[in-house]
Amino acid sequence: MKIHIITAFPGLMEGPFQESIIKRAQEKNLIEINIYNLRSFTKDKHNQIDDYPYGGGPGMVLKPEPIFDCIDHILEQIAPSDSKRLIFLTPQGKRYDQQHAKELSTEEHLIFLCGHYKGVDQRVRDYWKFDEISIGDYVLTGGELPALVIIDSVVRLIPGVISDMNSAATDSFYNNMLDCPYYTRPEVFRDLGVPSVLLSGNHAEIEKWRKQKALEITIERRQDLIKDDNIVTNKTNDE
Numbered sequence: 001m002k003i004h005i006i007t008a009f010p011g012l013m014e015g016p017f018q019e020s021i022i023k024r025a026q027e028k029n030l031i032e033i034n035i036y037n038l039r040s041f042t043k044d045k046h047n048q049i050d051d052y053p054y055g056g057g058p059g060m061v062l063k064p065e066p067i068f069d070c071i072d073h074i075l076e077q078i079a080p081s082d083s084k085r086l087i088f089l090t091p092q093g094k095r096y097d098q099q100h101a102k103e104l105s106t107e108e109h110l111i112f113l114c115g116h117y118k119g120v121d122q123r124v125r126d127y128w129k130f131d132e133i134s135i136g137d138y139v140l141t142g143g144e145l146p147a148l149v150i151i152d153s154v155v156r157l158i159p160g161v162i163s164d165m166n167s168a169a170t171d172s173f174y175n176n177m178l179d180c181p182y183y184t185r186p187e188v189f190r191d192l193g194v195p196s197v198l199l200s201g202n203h204a205e206i207e208k209w210r211k212q213k214a215l216e217i218t219i220e221r222r223q224d225l226i227k228d229d230n231i232v233t234n235k236t237n238d239e
């Protein structure tokens with residue numbers, strides 16, 4: 001997968017890609033990350049990327065020309081037969097979730113446009129077919145952190161990125177369920193023990209316990225995730 005990020009603040013994006021799983025995914029050539037500085041696509045001597053909104057009001061708006069030129073430049077490098085998605089990060093977008101992450105993880109190219117200030121000239125949004133995505137009901141200073149959140153959640157679903165694919169299969173939200181609790185050594189810490197079933201070596205019982213705990217936590221915290229088929233599936237498996 002090739003990831004293309006259009007931003008006015010490229011420095012914000014650099015650190016997170018140089019650590020841990022995302023770094024290793026690049027080293028293994030499973031992903032390639034290209035960051036495009038919006039200012040490099042300006043043609044005026046002040047490298048102006050934003051301007052006042054027509055009609056007045058507070059805040060600045062990202063100008064259309066550098067964005068169009070940058071997207072054209074990216075698309076020129078992509079074969080027409082390659083699958084791609086353009087993504088615009090905005091609090092007005094559709095709320096992001098694990099299902100959306102799964103869909104994005106199968107694309108060959110993801111192109112992220114990070115908004116800033118009051119947003120971007122509406123003609124950018126009208127012309128290009130973006131997935132407009134929000135990462136939650138709160139407002140950040142720009143689209144860079146949301147883009148990082150999405151990239152992190154997508155990249156870990158690409159086969160080969162996480163060594164034990166099982167660990168993605170047991171994630172929270174995998175089956176519309178939150179994940180169960182985990183314990184590691186020592187067996188007793190500050191008088192706090194570990195549930196005995198986890199020490200029993202009985203894998204069927206352990207699996208049953210984990211499903212039960214996942215169901216309890218999901219019912220307690222996120223009833224909205226529970227679908228009838230989850231409850232049916234769990235009952236069937238536990239019987």
Ligand code: ADE
Nearest residue numbers: 089090091134135140146
């Ligand atoms: N830009 C600013 N806030 C945002 C949010 N919550 N989600 C996506 N992009 C944003």
